[in-house]
Amino acid sequence: MAPGNPGVDPAVLNRLPTPISACSQCASLNVRAPEVRDGAIPSTALTFMVCLNCGNRGQPLLFNTAPEYAAFANDIVRVRRG
């Protein structure tokens, strides 16, 4: 599985710290806090995340459990594949 793709491997999911932050557009776990160059203002509360996989900027989706995230990631994959 390539880095940045939705991680649906339970062995991986179960090692993730919760809540799990994921991109709302592509379900990637490869999201990070924004930097100044992304338009963030230092020392203020973070209001969005940047997805390193698809470039989406917005609120990350938070999942309290790995199965919840896995279900979402599987839905994303299914939709993208038609």
Ligand SMILES: [Zn+2]
């Ligand atoms: Zn994304």
